[in-house]
Amino acid sequence: MLKYILKRFFLMIPTLIGISIVCFFITRILPGGPIEQAIAQMTTKGDAGLTKRINEKEIERLKKIYGFDKPAYIQYFVWMKNILKGDFGESFRTHKPVLTEIGEKIPISLIFGLTGFFLSYIICIPLGVKKALSHNTAFDTASSVAVYVGYSIPGFALGVLLLVLLGGGTFLNLFPLTGVVSNNFESLSFFRKVLDVIHHMVLPVFCYSIGGFAVLTSLMKNSLMDELNKDYVRAALAKGVPYKKVIFRHALRNALIPIATGVGGLFGAFFAGSILIEKVFTIPGMGLLGYESIVQRNYPVVLGLIIIQSLFNLLGRILSDFALVVVDPRITFD
Numbered sequence: 001m002l003k004y005i006l007k008r009f010f011l012m013i014p015t016l017i018g019i020s021i022v023c024f025f026i027t028r029i030l031p032g033g034p035i036e037q038a039i040a041q042m043t044t045k046g047d048a049g050l051t052k053r054i055n056e057k058e059i060e061r062l063k064k065i066y067g068f069d070k071p072a073y074i075q076y077f078v079w080m081k082n083i084l085k086g087d088f089g090e091s092f093r094t095h096k097p098v099l100t101e102i103g104e105k106i107p108i109s110l111i112f113g114l115t116g117f118f119l120s121y122i123i124c125i126p127l128g129v130k131k132a133l134s135h136n137t138a139f140d141t142a143s144s145v146a147v148y149v150g151y152s153i154p155g156f157a158l159g160v161l162l163l164v165l166l167g168g169g170t171f172l173n174l175f176p177l178t179g180v181v182s183n184n185f186e187s188l189s190f191f192r193k194v195l196d197v198i199h200h201m202v203l204p205v206f207c208y209s210i211g212g213f214a215v216l217t218s219l220m221k222n223s224l225m226d227e228l229n230k231d232y233v234r235a236a237l238a239k240g241v242p243y244k245k246v247i248f249r250h251a252l253r254n255a256l257i258p259i260a261t262g263v264g265g266l267f268g269a270f271f272a273g274s275i276l277i278e279k280v281f282t283i284p285g286m287g288l289l290g291y292e293s294i295v296q297r298n299y300p301v302v303l304g305l306i307i308i309q310s311l312f313n314l315l316g317r318i319l320s321d322f323a324l325v326v327v328d329p330r331i332t333f334d
Contacts, residue, residue, distance in 0.1 A: 089304070092297070279291075
C-alpha cells in the first residue's frame with residue numbers, strides 16, 4: 001500500500017504540471033486580457049469625437065507591469081518558480097496576494113461544502129438502505145419520485161423558486177434572501193451567531209445537495225439489492241442467522257464499497273457549490289470568485305484556483321483508495 005501511495009504522489013507531479021501548462025497558455029491566448037482592458041480604460045475621446053489612443057511606450061510599460069513583456073514560455077517558468085516558493089502572485093483587481101484572496105473565501109466554501117457533503121451521505125445512505133428493503137412498495141415509489149423530481153430541477157432554478165416561496169417574495173418570509181450572515185451578526189451571542197449562520201445556510205445547502213441525492217440514493221439502493229441477491233446472504237439466512245444481522249453486518253458493508261469511492265470528494269468540498277447558486281444567494285464563495293476572475297481576466301487568481309483545486313482533487317482520489325481498503329480489506333493496491 002505504501003508503495004502504491006508513493007507512486008500516486010509521484011504521478012501527481014506530472015499531472016499538475018500538465019494542467020498548469022495547458023491553463024497558463026490558454027490565459028495567454030484569450031482575448032480581452034488585462035493589457036487590452038487597461039488600454040480600453042486609458043483610451044479617451046477628444047474634441048470632435050476623435051479617439052485619443054495611448055502610444056507604444058505606454059503599452060510596453062503596461063506589459064511590464066502585468067508581466068507580459070517576455071515570451072510566454074519564459075512567463076510560465078517564472079510563474080512556476082514563484083509557485084514553488086509559495087508565491088501565487090497578486091490579483092490584478094485588488095492587488096492582494098492571490099493566496100490571501102483565496103484564503104478569504106475558503107471558510108465560506110468549507111462551511112457550505114462540508115455541510116452539503118456530509119448531509120448527502122447521512123441522508124442518502126439510510127434512504128437507499130430503506131428503499132432497498134422496501135423495494136416496489138409505496139414508500140420506494142414515492143421517495144423515487146421525490147428524489148428524481150429534485151434531481152431534474154437545476155439548483156439555481158430551485159434556488160430562485162425557494163426564495164420566491166420562502167424568502168419573503170410572494171409567499172412566506174422564513175429565510176433570508178442573500179448573504180451568509182445578518183447585518184447585526186457581530187452583536188449576537190455565540191449561540192445566536194451559530195443559529196444565524198444555519199438560518200442562512202438552509203436554502204443554499206439544500207440547492208447544493210439536491211442534485212446528488214438521486215445518484216447517491218440510487219447507487220446505495222442498487223448496490224445493497226445486488227448484495228442481498230448473492231449466495232452468501234442466502235446461505236447465512238438458511239443457517240438461521242438473523243435477517244438484520246445479515247443485512248447490517250455483512251451485506252451493507254459490501255454494498256458501501258461503491259459509495260466509498262466518493263469519499264474523496266471531501267477534499268473537493270473546499271470548492272463545492274454552483275456558480276449560479278452562489279449568484280442567486282449572493283454567497284461570496286470559491287465558485288463566484290472563480291467566475292468573476294475569469295470574466296475580469298484576473299489570471300493570477302484563476303490560475304491559483306486551478307492549481308489548488310487540482311491538487312485537492314488528486315489528493316481526494318488517494319483518499320478514496322484508502323476508503324476502499326477500510327471498507328473492504330480484501331482490496332490491495334500494488
